[in-house]
Amino acid sequence: MLQQTRVDAVVPYYERFLRIFPDVYELAAASEEEVLQMWAGLGYYRRAKMLHQAAMVVSERRQGAFPRTRKEWKELPGIGEYTSAAIASIAYGEAVGVVDGNVKRVVARVKALKLRANDRALHQAADVWMEERLGELKPEESPGDFNQAVMELGATLCTPKNPSCAECPILETCASSDGLAGDLPLPAKRKEMKKYHLSFLVAHSGGRFLLRPCEGNWNKGLWEPPSFPETTEDELQEKWKKAGGEGTVGSAIGEVRHTITHHQIRATLFQLKGVPKSALRDPSEVPLSGLGRKVLKIPKSFTVTG
DNA sequence: AAGACGGGGCA
DNA sequence: TGCCCAGTCTT
Numbered sequence: 001m002l003q004q005t006r007v008d009a010v011v012p013y014y015e016r017f018l019r020i021f022p023d024v025y026e027l028a029a030a031s032e033e034e035v036l037q038m039w040a041g042l043g044y045y046r047r048a049k050m051l052h053q054a055a056m057v058v059s060e061r062r063q064g065a066f067p068r069t070r071k072e073w074k075e076l077p078g079i080g081e082y083t084s085a086a087i088a089s090i091a092y093g094e095a096v097g098v099v100d101g102n103v104k105r106v107v108a109r110v111k112a113l114k115l116r117a118n119d120r121a122l123h124q125a126a127d128v129w130m131e132e133r134l135g136e137l138k139p140e141e142s143p144g145d146f147n148q149a150v151m152e153l154g155a156t157l158c159t160p161k162n163p164s165c166a167e168c169p170i171l172e173t174c175a176s177s178d179g180l181a182g183d184l185p186l187p188a189k190r191k192e193m194k195k196y197h198l199s200f201l202v203a204h205s206g207g208r209f210l211l212r213p214c215e216g217n218w219n220k221g222l223w224e225p226p227s228f229p230e231t232t233e234d235e236l237q238e239k240w241k242k243a244g245g246e247g248t249v250g251s252a253i254g255e256v257r258h259t260i261t262h263h264q265i266r267a268t269l270f271q272l273k274g275v276p277k278s279a280l281r282d283p284s285e286v287p288l289s290g291l292g293r294k295v296l297k298i299p300k301s302f303t304v305t306g
Numbered sequence: 307a308a309g310a311c312g313g314g315g316c317a
Numbered sequence: 318t319g320c321c322c323a324g325t326c327t328t
Contacts, residue, residue, distance in 0.1 A: 004323090041314085045313090261311060261313065262310080309326100313322100
């Protein structure tokens with residue numbers, strides 16, 4: 001959950017997730033849909049799918065035996081460089097360096113590296129620096145504790161903006177102690193946003209909606225009202241018919257904007273009439289996409305106000 | 307090595 | 318709106 005997501009945002013999800021899936025067997029036995037539903041709102045849903053797959057590998061192929069080394073951990077789906085190193089060092093005492101966004105920032109400053117935040121050379125430099133520092137640890141000192149200490153330094157004092165250099169425990173060895181720290185690492189080149197226009201068909205009654213699983217590789221497994229690339233109302237009706245959908249397309253009832261990593265989506269919502277009530281679902285029973293959740297808010301406010 | 311992931315929160 | 322986050326996988 002912590003991959004690319006802030007600790008504060010994760011905590012409530014983590015606690016609920018472990019209540020529902022208290023051990024690896026419960027998680028492995030759950031359906032992907034159940035897992036996604038518990039993940040809904042955290043984003044990057046591929047993480048949930050891979051965690052589920054990893055649980056199945058551990059409970060079935062490995063018969064409940066968790067990996068014990070970084071190399072073994074990295075073989076599980078969703079466990080990459082960072083997570084395998086974190087688990088191996090923190091949980092098993094393996095002397096391997098952990099490099100996350102915090103560590104890269106700390107190293108960029110300690111060594112006064114004028115590199116961009118997303119430069120691979122910075123990641124590599126951080127790797128080398130951490131390995132060197134780990135090599136200096138005394139036998140009784142924990143690699144996991146050291147890794148966490150550097151990450152914690154980045155999270156609390158060596159922050160992206162306005163670092164608290166005056167309180168820094170390693171100020172004397174920092175090459176950016178002259179005030180340069182706040183300007184490192186250099187800003188990453190930003191990418192251009194891609195824009196999409198979609199039309200959603202919204203059928204609702206008594207808090208229930210027409211929902212379907214998203215297709216394609218991106219949002220697969222998440223649910224939302226049916227949608228098409230933006231077209232005219234007539235063409236929308238035609239496409240809906242051709243897709244085998246029931247009901248008739250009514251007037252536009254609203255617009256939703258959704259911005260996610262490098263994508264700007266503008267969605268126009270159309271009322272869909274004449275859908276049998278038996279086809280409608282309770283949104284709380286399926287894993288909704290982020291955009292889907294936004295779309296469902298519009299007709300709710302419509303119903304209340306008449 | 308670069309791009310996608312069609313995230314989310316906060317300033 | 319822009320930036321960052323206890324990154325990983327695919328091409």
